[in-house]
Amino acid sequence: MADRIHTLAGTGPRRPTAVAVAGGVIAALGDRADARDWRGPGTEVLDLGTATITPGLVDGHFHPVMGVGLTRGVDLSSVRTVEGLKAALRAAAVPPGGWLEGWGLDPNAFEGAPISHAPLVEALGPDVPVFLLLFDAHSALVSPRALDSAGVTGPREFVSGASVVCDADGRPTGHLLELEALDLVRRLLPDDAPADRRARLSELLKRMAAVGLTAANAMDFEDDSLELIRALEEDGELPVRWRFAPFVMPGTGRDGLDAVIAQQRLDGRRWRVEGAKFMIDGTVDGGTAWLDEPDSHGESTACFWPDPAEYAEAVRTLAGHGVPIVTHAIGDAGIRYVLDTYARLPRSRVPHRVEHLETLPSELIGRFRELDVTASMQPTHCTHYTRADHTDNWSSRLGKKRADRAFRARDLRDDGARLALGSDWPIAPFDPRGIIAAARLRRPAGAPEVEPVLPEQALTARMALEGYTTEAAAAAGLAGLAGQLAPGQRADLSVFALDPLTTGPDEFAESPVPLTVVDGTVTHRG
Template sequence: MSAADLILTADRIHTLAGDSSPAPTAIALSGGVITALGDRTDVRFWRGPHTEVVDLGDATVTPGLVDGHFHPVMGIGLTRGVDLSSVRTVEGLTAALRAADVAPGGWLEGWGLDPNAFEGAPITHAPLVEAVGPDVPVFLLLFDAHSALVSPKALAMAGIDGPRGFASGASVVCDADRVPTGHLLELEALDLVRTLLPDDAPAERRARLTDLLRRMAACGLTAADAMDFEADSLELFRALEDDGELPVRWRFAPFVMPGTGRDGLDAVIAQQRLSGRRWQVQGAKFMIDGTIDGGTAWLDEPDSHGESTACFWPDPRDYTAAASLLAAHGVPLVTHAIGDAGIRYVLDTYAELAATRVPHRVEHLETMPSELIGRFAELDVTASMQPTHCTSYTRADHTDNWSSRLGKRRADRAFRARDLRDRGARLALGSDWPIAPFDPRAILAAARLRRPAGEPDVEPVLPEQALTARMALEGYTSSAAAAAGLSRSSGRLLPGYRADLTVFALDPLTTGPDELAESPIPLTVVAGTIAHRTG
């Protein structure tokens, strides 16, 4: 073989391609692919005058980590203003808003607010008025990004003075007197106010996206599935590639919203031809329901508030028709489905669709009866889940907002990652950033612990659904590759496969999950080039 571009040696290399004896301790990369595996004595045969050799010592090399659910462009717009993710009480919310810097006449923005801060009381703009008075326009995005809390001034600026009708399952929450409370549910309602917010300058957006990608590479991510391709996504990624190679690969699935007609669907089909050196459009993103926390999921039976009874599409048959048309054109489908009725409807729809080269997917899968578990393997549908949605926003004693809305029976069949794996489902793992942090080390740990990493006093949520260390790692590597239709070229460390690698200082298959969450990442390699290196 010709001389390698890059050679890595390490005490452990997990190929995820079956057991090999002896285990490799050296790997050669050239032209963006893996060219050889062996031991340290083989290096002299692979190297040439321009080969870079990196001895990683007591480290572990794995296939590159892939985040299965991410919102990069949407996320850099949503994470503006005050980070409210650590707020736990209404008093804490008021204090955080009082401490915020607001320019005279400007907006106060925030994100990441957990509805559990209201401790079961109605979510209203009263704390906003108490914090900054009635004349400041405030827009606070709740943690799920499907709902927001806005001030009376923001409502007035948007001309919202009562209930509104929407094509989707969105709503302006009102009190008994039909006066808006400031709580907005789902995207169409949020956009009534969000369109009034000041825009970031294009240079600022490029800078924020560049920083995001660098931070992703620094924690071991080599690729991600982006669940949107709206706004200036095309311009941003083309601009970044004009400046150099992306440190993270991307697959994009543009949104298809209720009311999208044939012209809109044809546009999504046309977008499938868009690509760059390390990004491509491949898929279409639907939502069949909203969220349990907001009362907009689609459940077989109402939640404890009498809500979550309707499909996000006013007529579910319109979703089926749009999905059928796109699948017939070879477009793989991605559908957000959280409630049991929604998951069932999506699986029934997929069962009738034309097969595509890349398997269809269902995202989130929060509460699901046992009879649906086996259908994922039967239909060859990818189950895509985000372990920290469970561990960060629900509690084992069911006192959180999510669980209390569902009730014990449905909360006890939640986030069934292990059941899906045990029944042969293809399970991809991810973060849903900015809904939750994207660091894969913490997510791998949460998948095994069923509680937040580093918090041993927290009771695990349904610990029988914990994944093994290998299952969790596969969810970020080999299963992620299979979900993208790349089983024969990615997700394992084999000659001819993509040279995307993640290096852990600790061994993700033997290190305790709490310790793994703190493991340094010495090196991240994408397409055979170093995307991140410590020191």
Template sequence: MTAADLILMADRIHTLLPGPQPTAIAVADGVITAVGDRADVRDWRGPGTELIELGAATITPGLVDGHAHPVMGLSMTRGVDLSQVRTRDELKKTLRAAAGPAGEWLEGFGLDPNAFEGAPVTHAPLVEALGPDVPVFLVLFDAHSALVSPRALEIAGITGPREFASGASVVCDPAGRPTGHLLELEAAMVVHEMLPADDPCDRRARLRDLMNRMAASGLTSANAMDFGLDSLELFRDLEADGDLPLTWRCAPFVMPGDGLEQCVEQQRLSGRRWRVEGAKFMIDGTIDGGTAWLDEPDTHGESTACFWPDPAEYAAAAGHLAGHGIPIVTHAIGDAGIRYVLDTLAGLPRPRVPHRVEHLETMPSELVARFAELDVTASMQPTHCTHYTRADHTDNWSRRLGKKRADRAFRARDLRDQGARLALGSDWPIASFDPRGIMAAARLRRPAGAPEVEPILPDQALTARMALEGYTTQAAAAAGRTDVGRIAPGFRADLSAFALDPLTAGPDEFAESAVPLTVVDGTVAHRS
């Protein structure tokens, strides 16, 4: 056997395969070459071998975030963090404190519509806090809508309703005057394009820092659900300076009206630790914004339409790309949207990498069973449920749906029990990327570290093993990979180490577990 480059030792190693539990792993050229006991180490080592003894720690296969927006997230997290704002008064106070010199743009992100306390989402509190002359651009927490001030509307030339190729819209009052609420990306971008540009060096530094922090949380890989803006330049520039701290699979957006050949050409792009593989669609928007696609309208009479003005154009575009062997990834939140996507995927060729559906917020039981039948990956983000909805249905999301539909939501356990492949993730920057807290939330059905919060639909809780599988074996299957997601000779050496055992520690405790080591392609990407 070739001498190992790296040997890891720990009291517990979860291989996620049948058989005895080893305490040592040998790695050479980025591949696991042997697993065994500490006594075997003397047979594996050579003069250049690095030995790392982790003691009472637990090693697992490397964790994979199923859904993140690393580059879009840089643009969506500029300015003041509003994620902790809970009332209109808090919003006004926070904006006043963050305001700069006269005429300067004020940006913010993470604003929860529940902060409007049941009132419509309009620019009224912005005007009350800052007056009418400050240009303000705030990204709401779902990143599918923005709230802007009258001055921002004026700068962008928005004076009334507009038509867009997608289901985006400028919300207006009965007199046709814009309220400041911009629904979906196309509408928000009209104002976003007026904002001061980011410094490219700053964007590179922020993206490198983001990846370092992700690796420090135990992530070894992630799925980027976009590949636009300056993604190509950023990934190439960062990799020119050294290996990325984790690997990325990127799926470019396909929007209504887009040409498809660019997406086909992008599939050829790759680097040492990133590649383009997939096409990201949206069939609807969000329940909070009234842009989801539901079988029946929400309690505001909204969420009745597809994001694509003609749904058949989505089906045709997905079919064209699937015909090129490209896996189709579709954001689908409402029951009507999920049904249409599954009906579409049922008639498409099945590529090596399975098609997948993202989010899956509310759906009846007959749709749950179809994921396993069609071999379609279900990709979910547990903290969307635990951080933005409430068990008593007093939140905006639940009020819009009504009890019946809110009670058949975020059905992670039902999907697993029906045999579906379930990948877990964060949707960063919509929620924290930290997999420890996400796995805890998947088990608790409430935020980690908040035992006073009533669990939301606790029957949908995952077991500890299911939660770990959602980041490892299920994530590997979702990517069509047979060389990652487990620990055995011949598998890629993507490994995560935790001070606490994710299978036996309490979920609240595991959410705070230290991460002593993260290994990507056999190289230490993080060491505490």
């Protein structure tokens, strides 16, 4: 029971203040007086007072197992300058003879200068092997010792659009772009102990429940994902539901596609494999997006797949076996190619998706509704890493015209597109309260001094909440089963001390979370 219950299923004759749960589903809605008649011998009665109950929040884009491996070492997400980077490295503990690792580094810290390993050498000397993952997880900065250990002395050729960045003399700068290049050095890093990975994943899921998340879409299925998720389920019920989409990389042959098809049969009590994750391009910040015209560095002109037709063929093969397709598409050319590919696919119960959608021409907006394709966006990618005056690395690479058509969440919703919201953790924080606030403010929550980025693209409070509830359920093919509070729907509930529909966004971002419920079971008590 609570003073406010937002069912998102229509108002009806009166607004409920009580919800009954039995057998993992919602059994009834009514008021506090009705609740007296619902009680049985084993009923637990919770009166949450002035709190607000909503359908359970679902993160649209998350990397749980991959993220556990990516967030090792020093957290560099607060570094804003090269001097700050050097200070953070000097303060880090480096095991004798071991590696220094870090993550979350924003390329804006280099203030427009080329990204190179010079600050690493200045801070630590030439003999420390260093691997720093940039915030987008598509690029890294490594030290000369790390390059030497990996045998990297110059450019390399890759199946995908990856590259080892070199200076004019052909010497590696330490900047590695995209996964195949990163793996040249990353394969040398010490492995996490399985017990440590399991403990970190368990703790991550508890932290997710503590901020009101009841489910998430995992955009990977790492080598040990099955082992880890089954091990956690053996210990008890997962506090968050999961839908996993295994990665499909360039060069994946028919055997690899058959393996992804076979994985679609894997599931557990609160998780399942459903979908396949592709990338059509990389990132604007790294110069590996796929744009119609080059960026200001003359980069971002190529597909992540050397032959885009191979992407299209792999997508057709999987979709023909009923596998929902998820594609990372950042640039205008990439988004267009993905939509053109989807237009030739049969429609299915679970709609195909496009992730990120960073610079989107107006002529493509209507195609999401026309093709029944889900637009999946992460509001904090805009509010945390770009600036209204376009002085950030992302905007300066694109130029004003393309930066002015960025992160068009409101245009998509107003046109009738299905819009799911999420975090892309560990690329950005996963707290949905801050993300919902950012979607409304077009700036970071709690930073009123920051000028909003394209404020006309702000979502209403209801749109933002729907991006985590009704829109998320429809994106998973679960409309009618989840995303609303109605009899017969899943008993997944998020409870906030403040009302997400009437409280100011900055204030809501700090709202306490007194309770989270999954499948009728309390997974968090605040």
